[in-house]
Amino acid sequence: MLAEIITIGDEILIGQIVDTNSAFIAKELNKIGVQVYQITSIQDDKEHILQALKDAKQRVNLVLITGGLGPTKDDITKETLCEFFDDTLVESAEVLDNVNRLFSKYFNRKPLPSNLLQAKVPSKATVLNNTHGTAPGMWIEEDNVVFVSMPGVPYEMKYLMLNEVLPRVVKRYDRPFIYHKTLLTYGLGESAIADRIEDWENSLPKEIRLAYLPSLGRVRLRLSSKGKDEAQLHRAVDKQMDVLWKLLEDIAVGYEDETSIEERIGALLAQREQSLSLAESCTGGAIAKKITGNPGASAFFKGSIIPYQTIKKVDVLGVDEQLIHDHSVVSAPVAEAMAQHVKKLFETDYGVATTGIAGPTLGDSEDEVGTVFIAIAGPKRVISEKFSFGNARERVISKATNKAFEMLLKEILKN
DSSP states (O other), X not given: OEEEEEEEOHHHHTTSSOOOHHHHHHHHHHHTXXXXXXXXXXXXXXHHHHHHHHHHHHHOSEEEEESOOSSSTTOOHHHHHHHHTXXXXXXXXXXXXXXXXXXXXXXXSOOOHXXXXXXXXXXXXXXXXXXXXXXXXXEEEETXXXXXXXXXXXXXXXXXXXXXXXXXXXXXXXXXXXXXXXXXXXXXXXXXXXXXXHHHHHTSOXXXXXXXXXXXXXXXXXXXEEESOHHHHHHHHHHHHHHHHHHTTTTEEEEXXXXXXXXXXXXXXXXXXXXXXXXXXXXXXXXXXXXXXXXXXXXXXXXXXXXXXXXHHHHTTOOOHHHHHHXXXXXXXXXXXXXXXXXXXXXXXXXXXXXXXXXXXXXTOOSOTTEEEEEEEOSSOEEXXXXXXXXXXXXXXXXXXXXXXXXXXXXXXXX
16 A cells, blocks of 8 residues: 655745654554655645645555645645545534634634634545644545645644544555564664675565665664564564674664663663763763653763863863863863763763864864764773764764763673
């Protein structure tokens, strides 16, 4: 079974917003065995929308549309759907009640006439009630193709997908099972991994596919397969993944959707009743953001300091000013001192520190842009490493963040 996602909005095409809706929809469809054939982004233009709908109808069984359902004049999706299906707008009492309820509950006033227009829907549509917003979802079937229109607001779209659309798709279509399992690895490049697992990869059953998904400092390895027998599908993929894990045990972190490296670090520290603190200079809080993005971080994470200016490494952290003078603020001795001082300040078992030059200017150091020192102060020793992460600022910060997690995990596992 094939689906196409159509996102409507000039704001996507001019780069004003990032289309996260398509990624969410595609992921959820994949879970229920629906393969996304194409993702299309189009402008708020009637002819463009009509052509996209016509083309999609020839390709797929299911068309999911987001955007263009607001109360303003530039939102033309409903009127265009009426033209495409040779239909007219009618007032839905269900949607009208929802609009009035939302305005009474959240705004304590009556809706404007433009808001009440949200209750107008194509007569051929089945209304998908949107309790999170005034624009309803709409389900229309024609010639054995289902068209679903949803608001472009992400949290409204997600609500409708999970509570209205997916249950209907499951009931409406006979679908194969699709199973993905993805191994997360750190610290080894794509080519080196491919060389290590070449024999295993060549022996994979033809119904199981391997994909390499590299990013900064990490590589994800995804095994995929599809079929009618879900249990057999899982057994076959899991068996191959067990072999892959053993081949890459030294760099394997966990499985995507089950754990991340920061979650694994958190679980280990919480299990051992140990704690962590950070002194982030060049990473500017990026490490702390990833840690606190997971629930339960307070069980092991005590806090962080961002001593961005050199003087704050002295005033706040207590790094010896002479040490900075002798070795430069971007150096192994300073990184190690930062890690030790933040560990002492927060009274933690581990302290992690980063100091470097993210660019584009050099700041208080004469080292090249992209130079980063990362230090780990643990229960038994202090270590540091020097890295050169290139001259793109975002890349430097991301790679330094990933490398800090990699170093910390290895150090925890050694203790």
